[in-house]
Amino acid sequence: MKRQFLAILILIASFNAKADEGMWLLSLLDGYTIEDMQSKGFKLTAEDIYSVNQACLKDAVVIFGGGCTGELISPDGLLLTNHHCGYGTIQSHSSVENDYLTDGFWAMSREEELPNPGLSVRFLRYMDDVTGDVLDGTENADTREEYEAIIQGNVASIAAVANAEGKYESTVRPMFYGNQYFLFVYERYNDVRLVGAPPSSIGNFGRDNDNWMWPRHTGDFSVFRIYANSENEPAGYSAENVPYQPRKFFEISMDGIEKGDFTMILGYPGSTQQFLYSRALKHFAEVSMPMRVDLRTERMEIMDRYMQQSDEVRIQYASKYRGVSNAWKKWQGAIRGLERLDAVQKKVKFENEFREWVGESEDRTEAYGDLLPSFEEIYTELEHFDVIRDLMGEAVFAIEILRIASAVEYMMMDSIPAEEILNRSKRMYDDIHLPLDKEMFRTMMENYNDLSPVEFHPDILQEVNEKYKGDFNAWTEDVYDKTPVRSLEALGDFLRIYERNQGKAMKKLKKDDLFIALDQFRNIYTQRVRPAESVLTESLEHLYKRWVKARFEMKPGKRFYPDANFTMRLTYGEVKGYSPEDAVKFGYHTTLSGVIEKSRQDQPDYVIPEKLRELYEDKDYGDYGVDGTMPVCFTASNHTSGGNSGSPVIDAEGRLIGINFDRNWHGTMSDEMYDPGMCRNIAVDIRYILFIIDRFAGAGYLLDEMVLVEEEAPTVVEADAGMN
Ligand code: ASP
Numbered sequence: 087m088k089r090q091f092l093a094i095l096i097l098i099a100s101f102n103a104k105a106d107e108g109m110w111l112l113s114l115l116d117g118y119t120i121e122d123m124q125s126k127g128f129k130l131t132a133e134d135i136y137s138v139n140q141a142c143l144k145d146a147v148v149i150f151g152g153g154c155t156g157e158l159i160s161p162d163g164l165l166l167t168n169h170h171c172g173y174g175t176i177q178s179h180s181s182v183e184n185d186y187l188t189d190g191f192w193a194m195s196r197e198e199e200l201p202n203p204g205l206s207v208r209f210l211r212y213m214d215d216v217t218g219d220v221l222d223g224t225e226n227a228d229t230r231e232e233y234e235a236i237i238q239g240n241v242a243s244i245a246a247v248a249n250a251e252g253k254y255e256s257t258v259r260p261m262f263y264g265n266q267y268f269l270f271v272y273e274r275y276n277d278v279r280l281v282g283a284p285p286s287s288i289g290n291f292g293r294d295n296d297n298w299m300w301p302r303h304t305g306d307f308s309v310f311r312i313y314a315n316s317e318n319e320p321a322g323y324s325a326e327n328v329p330y331q332p333r334k335f336f337e338i339s340m341d342g343i344e345k346g347d348f349t350m351i352l353g354y355p356g357s358t359q360q361f362l363y364s365r366a367l368k369h370f371a372e373v374s375m376p377m378r379v380d381l382r383t384e385r386m387e388i389m390d391r392y393m394q395q396s397d398e399v400r401i402q403y404a405s406k407y408r409g410v411s412n413a414w415k416k417w418q419g420a421i422r423g424l425e426r427l428d429a430v431q432k433k434v435k436f437e438n439e440f441r442e443w444v445g446e447s448e449d450r451t452e453a454y455g456d457l458l459p460s461f462e463e464i465y466t467e468l469e470h471f472d473v474i475r476d477l478m479g480e481a482v483f484a485i486e487i488l489r490i491a492s493a494v495e496y497m498m499m500d501s502i503p504a505e506e507i508l509n510r511s512k513r514m515y516d517d518i519h520l521p522l523d524k525e526m527f528r529t530m531m532e533n534y535n536d537l538s539p540v541e542f543h544p545d546i547l548q549e550v551n552e553k554y555k556g557d558f559n560a561w562t563e564d565v566y567d568k569t570p571v572r573s574l575e576a577l578g579d580f581l582r583i584y585e586r587n588q589g590k591a592m593k594k595l596k597k598d599d600l601f602i603a604l605d606q607f608r609n610i611y612t613q614r615v616r617p618a619e620s621v622l623t624e625s626l627e628h629l630y631k632r633w634v635k636a637r638f639e640m641k642p643g644k645r646f647y648p649d650a651n652f653t654m655r656l657t658y659g660e661v662k663g664y665s666p667e668d669a670v671k672f673g674y675h676t677t678l679s680g681v682i683e684k685s686r687q688d689q690p691d692y693v694i695p696e697k698l699r700e701l702y703e704d705k706d707y708g709d710y711g712v713d714g715t716m717p718v719c720f721t722a723s724n725h726t727s728g729g730n731s732g733s734p735v736i737d738a739e740g741r742l743i744g745i746n747f748d749r750n751w752h753g754t755m756s757d758e759m760y761d762p763g764m765c766r767n768i769a770v771d772i773r774y775i776l777f778i779i780d781r782f783a784g785a786g787y788l789l790d791e792m793v794l795v796e797e798e799a800p801t802v803v804e805a806d807a808g809m810n
Contacts, residue, residue, distance in 0.1 A: 353733025
């Protein structure tokens with residue numbers, strides 16, 4: 087009796103353990119997924135989320151720009167996304183006089199909304215399983231090349247038809263490594279105007295320090311509006327355009343959130359790799375990420391030292407530093423997370439089970455017996471090339487002067503006039519501090535020399551070891567003394583030779599150590615690394631296709647989801663904190679008191695606007711506060727990834743409760759292996775957004791076009807509501 091009880095418990099536990107994992111394709115919700123969602127509190131139907139016949143939630147979600155998600159929140163095309171997604175746009179309107187990044191920006195009428203050439207949003211109009219059409223004819227292919235060619239031809243014609251003579255932009259994407267293919271048809275709107283953004287001290291509060299962290303206190307949102315022509319169709323910017331009328335927009339819930347509430351997210355996660363073979367994960371977690379982290383640590387240490395010494399350098403390198411530190415921090419979380427999960431061993435264990443399962447029948451042995459040995463063989467070979475690829479990206483081409491040299495050389499090869507080359511190069515020199523870059527060169531060249539196998543050393547490193555007796559410092563001094571790209575002035579002088587005699591100038595480059603190094607590194611990559619990698623990865627793709635198919639057969643009852651590939655997905659979970667280590671518990675939400683606690687006027691990361699402090703002191707929260715507190719951010723167990731930034735966080739009724747903007751550091755390994763106990767998405771509470779728009783910015787008129795909903799019956803509040 088006792089035993090049986092235990093067995094049932096284990097069953098339930100393991101079901102729950104996997105409950106929050108998954109990035110589901112919208113047109114496949116019917117059946118188990120929607121039932122599971124409903125059993126967890128979701129009140130709507132699959133048709134309410136995705137339908138080809140009626141307006142549905144997917145119509146209120148867009149791809150914002152190139153790599154974020156956004157959502158419609160009014161019948162007049164008002165859109166929310168993250169501050170960090172709108173950052174470039176906000177920056178493009180900023181100047182010393184109108185510093186919108188620092189001070190924020192709010193259009194006080196539609197006339198004041200700012201157009202943004204180059205910014206667009208895409209609506210997913212429909213999606214379709216086109217596997218049959220894509221594979222049509224492949225049964226007659228004799229070789230792998232023929233097979234690929236047939237698929238490519240089919241994909242191109244399916245997309246061309248779906249484009250409906252230019253009305254749509256379509257793409258066919260493989261799922262499960264080509265076991266399925268889906269068509270995605272988008273409509274692009276090009277007139278997207280900036281409506282408002284809080285100051286960075288709210289929108290990016292905590293900056294790098296808090297990035298990937300929970301507890302979080304960032305008001306990471308910005309507001310835009312989509313415009314259309316008088317027919318509600320896409321149109322380039324025109325003063326005649328009118329606000330776009332969406333098929334659907336999100337109502338906003340004023341009910342707030344409680345621990346355990348159902349939540350879901352619709353959005354565009356960029357890339358995950360859950361099916362990775364154990365050896366590949368081991369290399370990624372134990373070689374590739376640690377090496378890249380170490381290289382970035384050195385790069386950041388160099389940048390930081392120079393940034394501390396001069397305000398000018400600090401400004402020049404601020405966004406570069408941010409770009410480097412983002413993945414640096416994420417990878418460290420992922421390394422630790424994978425280690426904590428014993429992820430490689432889990433995969434090895436599964437692969438052993440798989441081997442046994444295959445061995446049970448001759449048919450399986452014939453169909454899949456080669457898979458694991460082939461993975462092992464290919465990855466063993468691929469690892470060498472991966473190290474070089476990582477070093478090229480993280481060390482060699484982290485040196486800015488090499489990138490300048492490369493750009494100048496290409497322009498010269500294209501016979502672009504000297505004046506034009508000089509003009510185009512000016513911008514590149516604006517943000518480079520040569521003493522810093524020189525140090526980067528020396529350090530990164532030494533790293534390449536130490537970390538790569540000798541067979542991948544360019545000849546020039548051999549010379550440094552011989553001619554300079556391995557003294558990289560002396561070599562670096564020589565390189566930066568002599569190269570014609572050592573400064574804009576030197577480049578100007580050199581281009582005068584080029585102007586008179588192109589051949590002579592080219593010859594001069596061939597003798598310059600920097601250009602010699604550039605040429606040799608490029609050759610190693612393009613002639614040896616890339617070709618080998620592409621042959622190996624192509625073979626891998628075919629193996630993965632069969633690997634995933636075999637896994638479907640091995641676990642017939644299991645729900646699988648395809649890896650993220652920047653197509654619209656649904657993920658669901660619940661509002662929840664977590665416990666990262668013994669005796670430490672993180673609650674599920676933060677409040678404005680936490681912002682005030684963290685605030686430090688002498689620390690740029692934690693400066694807050696005076697007005698926010700006043701609102702806090704006066705408890706002037708309008709209808710957005712709860713019992714004298716102002717909610718700011720919350721966490722939930724939705725399975726998200728990069729690209730989900732700006733995604734709507736939705737409640738059981740399909741209403742907006744927040745905007746997703748990050749994940750917790752302890753859960754950043756979710757792209758490789760999801761841990762329900764540890765992985766959390768982080769969202770700004772919609773009430774904080776409304777509070778900032780209304781009370782802080784005085785742009786409350788925007789709320790008039792939104793639909794704010796408050797249910798009469800209050801939800802049950804748990805006694806330990808602040809804890810996970
Ligand atoms: N911060 C990410 C993004 O920009 C979201 C994430 O990785 O969770 O898309």
